[in-house]
Amino acid sequence: GQNIxxxxxMTATEGAIVQINCTYQTSGFNGLFxxxxxAGEAPTFLSYNVLDGLEEKGRFSSFLSRSKGYSYLxxxxxxxxxxxxxxxxxxxxxxxxxxxxxxxxxxxx
Amino acid sequence: TAGITQAPTSQILAAGRSMTLRCTQDMRHNAMYWYRQDxxxxxxxxxxxxTAGTTGKGEVPDGYSVSRANTDDFPLTxxxxxxxxxxxxxxxxxxxxxxxxxxxxxxTRLTVL
Numbered sequence: 001g002q003n004i005x006x007x008x009x010m011t012a013t014e015g016a017i018v019q020i021n022c023t024y025q026t027s028g029f030n031g032l033f034x035x036x037x038x039a040g041e042a043p044t045f046l047s048y049n050v051l052d053g054l055e056e057k058g059r060f061s062s063f064l065s066r067s068k069g070y071s072y073l074x075x076x077x078x079x080x081x082x083x084x085x086x087x088x089x090x091x092x093x094x095x096x097x098x099x100x101x102x103x104x105x106x107x108x109x
Numbered sequence: 110t111a112g113i114t115q116a117p118t119s120q121i122l123a124a125g126r127s128m129t130l131r132c133t134q135d136m137r138h139n140a141m142y143w144y145r146q147d148x149x150x151x152x153x154x155x156x157x158x159x160t161a162g163t164t165g166k167g168e169v170p171d172g173y174s175v176s177r178a179n180t181d182d183f184p185l186t187x188x189x190x191x192x193x194x195x196x197x198x199x200x201x202x203x204x205x206x207x208x209x210x211x212x213x214x215x216x217t218r219l220t221v222l
Contacts, residue, residue: 004151031209042199042213043152087151091209096167099144099151 002026004100006088011106012078020073020086020103028093034062034073035087037102043087047073075105083107111135113214115200121220122190130185130217132200138212139205141183143167143175145196146216152199158183159205190221 003025012018024032031050035043049055049064049071061074073086085102092098113134122128134141139160144152154167158177172194174186183202187194197218201211 033210042215044213045210048210089152095209096154096157097152097211099153101149101151 002090002092002098004088004090004098006086006100006103008101009104009106011108012075014078014080014107014109016078017074017076018078018105020075020088020105022071022073022088022100024069024071024088024090024098024100026090026092026098029066030091030093030095032062032064032071033089033091033097034060034071035089037085037087039084046086078107080107080109113200113202113212115198115214115217117217118215119218119220121222122187124191124221125189128187128190128219130187130198130200130219132183132185132214133181134183134200134202134212134214135181136202136212137180138202139180140203140209141177142201142203142211143173143183143185144199144201145169145194146199147196155185155198190219192221195219195221 005023034046037043047062054063059076064071087102088100089097116131142157143155153169156175158164161180199216200214203211
């Protein structure tokens with residue numbers, strides 16, 4: 001079967017750095033996406049990785065290791081507005097997205 | 110630019126009734142998707158359409174049907190609602206091709222009693 005694993009919840013302090021991990025087992029791999037979803041809102045795109053390595057975009061970075069079936073999202077200089085759920089999704093051999101259940105990130109002052 | 114709109118925002122529906130959730134995008138995207146999101150579970154694909162005139166079944170298609178008569182609209186119909194279809198429904202679209210970032214509508218919160 002296909003499986004995406006993420007921690008259910010994480011807590012971090014404003015101004016700090018947090019790393020959200022995602023491991024996956026899917027039928028094929030055609031890219032990995034990270035989305036942010038604030039409570040009661042729609043998911044919004046953060047990052048896309050298809051090759052191994054680190055993609056940096058401002059305060060957010062995403063890393064991929066295809067051989068390990070592993071990715072992480074790194075958030076730096078945390079702000080209160082970063083309190084949200086972070087969704088990991090893998091595009092499988094049918095080019096459909098398989099979604100993790102999401103990691104709820106709580107930022108404390 | 111509106112992006113993707115969904116209607117209604119929320120709905121309470123009696124079991125056994127039918128309902129159509131509407132989704133419209135103005136980005137001229139080829140591909141459109143319907144997901145349901147339930148607490149503790151990832152987004153699950155119900156149906157998708159890679160281009161106008163074609164549709165396909167996702168992970169959880171039973172009890173739902175879709176049509177794609179044109180590029181902009183992708184309605185989702187529940188023929189006879191059941192309580193297990195209580196969920197938040199998101200419509201999404203993408204250009205298609207290799208990049209395939211999906212853009213999401215605001216969602217419809219449906220309660221079936």
